[in-house]
Amino acid sequence: MKEFLEGSKAVAEIVKLCKPGVISAYPITPQTHIVEELAQMVANRELNSQFINVESEHSAASVVLGAVAGGVRAYTATSSQGLFYMAEVLFNIAGMRLPLVMACANRAISAPINIWNDQQDSVSLRDCGWIQLFAEDIQEAADLHLIAYKLTEDKSIMLPVMVCMDGFILTHGIETVDMPSQEQVDKFLPAYKPLYKLDPENPITMGPLVDPVYYMEARYAIQETMVKNVLTLIPKITADFSKVFGRAYNGLVEEYRTKDAERVILAMGSVCGTIKEVIDELRAKGKKVGLLKLTAYRPFPVQEIYEALKDIPKVAVLDRALSLGSYAPLASETKAVFFGKKKKPEVISSFVVGLGGRDITKDSIKEIFRLLTAKERACEFIDLKPELLKENYE
Amino acid sequence: MKEIRIHARAGQGAITTAALLGYVYFLEGQYPYAFPHFGAARMGAPMNAFVRVDSKPVRLRSQIYEPDYVIVVDATLMRGFNCFSGLKDNGIAIINEREGVEIPKLSVRQKVFSLPANDIALKHIGRPLGNTALLGAYAAATKEIDLQHLIEAIKKRFSGKAQEANIKSAQEGFDFIKNKL
Numbered sequence: 001m002k003e004f005l006e007g008s009k010a011v012a013e014i015v016k017l018c019k020p021g022v023i024s025a026y027p028i029t030p031q032t033h034i035v036e037e038l039a040q041m042v043a044n045r046e047l048n049s050q051f052i053n054v055e056s057e058h059s060a061a062s063v064v065l066g067a068v069a070g071g072v073r074a075y076t077a078t079s080s081q082g083l084f085y086m087a088e089v090l091f092n093i094a095g096m097r098l099p100l101v102m103a104c105a106n107r108a109i110s111a112p113i114n115i116w117n118d119q120q121d122s123v124s125l126r127d128c129g130w131i132q133l134f135a136e137d138i139q140e141a142a143d144l145h146l147i148a149y150k151l152t153e154d155k156s157i158m159l160p161v162m163v164c165m166d167g168f169i170l171t172h173g174i175e176t177v178d179m180p181s182q183e184q185v186d187k188f189l190p191a192y193k194p195l196y197k198l199d200p201e202n203p204i205t206m207g208p209l210v211d212p213v214y215y216m217e218a219r220y221a222i223q224e225t226m227v228k229n230v231l232t233l234i235p236k237i238t239a240d241f242s243k244v245f246g247r248a249y250n251g252l253v254e255e256y257r258t259k260d261a262e263r264v265i266l267a268m269g270s271v272c273g274t275i276k277e278v279i280d281e282l283r284a285k286g287k288k289v290g291l292l293k294l295t296a297y298r299p300f301p302v303q304e305i306y307e308a309l310k311d312i313p314k315v316a317v318l319d320r321a322l323s324l325g326s327y328a329p330l331a332s333e334t335k336a337v338f339f340g341k342k343k344k345p346e347v348i349s350s351f352v353v354g355l356g357g358r359d360i361t362k363d364s365i366k367e368i369f370r371l372l373t374a375k376e377r378a379c380e381f382i383d384l385k386p387e388l389l390k391e392n393y394e
Numbered sequence: 395m396k397e398i399r400i401h402a403r404a405g406q407g408a409i410t411t412a413a414l415l416g417y418v419y420f421l422e423g424q425y426p427y428a429f430p431h432f433g434a435a436r437m438g439a440p441m442n443a444f445v446r447v448d449s450k451p452v453r454l455r456s457q458i459y460e461p462d463y464v465i466v467v468d469a470t471l472m473r474g475f476n477c478f479s480g481l482k483d484n485g486i487a488i489i490n491e492r493e494g495v496e497i498p499k500l501s502v503r504q505k506v507f508s509l510p511a512n513d514i515a516l517k518h519i520g521r522p523l524g525n526t527a528l529l530g531a532y533a534a535a536t537k538e539i540d541l542q543h544l545i546e547a548i549k550k551r552f553s554g555k556a557q558e559a560n561i562k563s564a565q566e567g568f569d570f571i572k573n574k575l
Binding site (some may be wrong): 004137168271 | 409412413416417420425427428429430431432452453454455456457459546574
């Protein structure tokens with residue numbers, strides 16, 4: 001049924017339909033309305049779940065780790081500094097092969113303190129063994145939660161999933177969302193049956209000390225699952241999703257007007273909507289431009305990116321995060337896809353845009369297309385204010 | 395596509411105003427996208443809320459720089475900066491008027507409507523929350539939305555006494571502007 005919902009509220013309603021047994025969160029900025037709504041649902045007895053209020057994000061992540069280890073479906077959400085405070089536990093959840101879904105409301109990282117949207121938080125945690133899926137709009141953010149539970153609990157995966165949605169733009173934005181029924185969700189997502197769990201009757205150890213004889217194999221197994229199983233399974237799950245809910249996603253990448261394109265932007269998150277809008281305007285003027293939207297950032301869909309961009313003459317990679325002191329993260333990985341390949345774009349330029357909530361306008365995107373010429377650009381900042389860069393300590 | 399920009403201070407209900415307005419458009423079969431932009435994250439700081447609405451889903455995620463309509467919830471904001479920047483040539487501004495703050499003269503084709511929304515709210519709600527009166531005024535001034543849909547949106551958002559008071563407030567805001575036209 002179509003409803004007019006805030007992004008966080010839509011996600012909370014979807015999570016409710018997924019019936020997690022345990023939800024844990026730390027109620028401080030930067031938190032999201034998602035867990036606020038879920039706490040309300042539990043208090044109202046609309047959701048039969050245990051809501052555990054804790055004293056830090058480190059504890060929130062630890063509680064959901066424990067819940068899944070005990071064989072229960074669990075959920076949490078966080079953002080920015082909160083995600084960083086969870087980091088140690090997030091590596092453990094992945095390393096212990098526990099299926100979990102968490103939303104990350106993408107926001108900037110201190111210092112300077114900034115509560116607004118960019119993607120530095122989850123991009124910085126790209127190496128923690130979590131699958132990362134980025135949403136373009138509120139509908140997709142809600143739908144990705146369903147896809148995420150199905151994915152994480154598959155016996156061939158058993159890796160946690162982070163659903164990334166742009167802070168404020170999607171979490172606080174309100175738009176029309178087609179909400180599924182409980183019957184539809186139950187049909188798509190069966191009750192969670194753990195592959196293994198902590199049980200006093202049949203004791204096992206999870207996450208023990210592992211000496212050099214075993215450690216590398218545990219890490220290798222995650223890498224293999226990521227680049228083989230996850231990349232193969234996501235399109236199958238989205239196909240099932242489409243049958244039940246009627247909305248089609250690729251789940252890895254989405255090509256928008258790229259077929260005959262001469263210039264294509266690669267991007268992820270809500271900015272893809274603004275880019276599509278600009279592409280339609282430029283196409284109406286005869287400019288051959290397109291977008292490759294990345295939904296899956298981890299695992300990185302190397303083959304799909306190669307196929308989509310190999311015949312495109314000029315590619316602009318749009319980063320909303322930095323790897324300070326090196327190339328921008330998404331740009332360097334995109335370039336790696338084409339290193340040593342015969343077929344590849346003549347130019348892969350890198351642009352940094354919209355850090356700390358700097359608004360990304362249609363003009364910002366047009367500027368990127370304008371600068372996407374034969375001259376390759378590395379880490380070119382868009383909408384920078386040079387007057388703010390002058391230093392004076394006198 | 396129509397774009398509406400709301401100027402307020404944090405805590406004055408601008409997000410609720412945008413959410414209500416968005417819901418009215420939703421009831422009318424349109425695709426609204428309502429969203430806030432916070433300044434400093436504290437009560438009283440200037441902030442904006444926006445509604446962008448189209449007959450198909452809205453994809454553009456930037457803030458609104460060239461609005462069709464502007465709603466000024468707190469007139470004291472007009473002292474500090476230009477609330478009407480980028481307002482379209484044939485745009486309409488709706489201002490919650492306040493003693494001692496002058497209503498600016500805009501260009502010939504732009505229309506400015508002001509109303510004592512806080513007084514209207516005080517009368518019905520008992521608190522100076524002029525948002526629903528301003529939305530009533532918006533319905534009358536722009537003829538974009540149906541007053542009945544606004545009342546329906548208020549019914550969904552509020553219950554009990556607050557619902558009744560806000561409906562009266564919206565109706566009086568609507569009538570105030572209608573009688574001026």
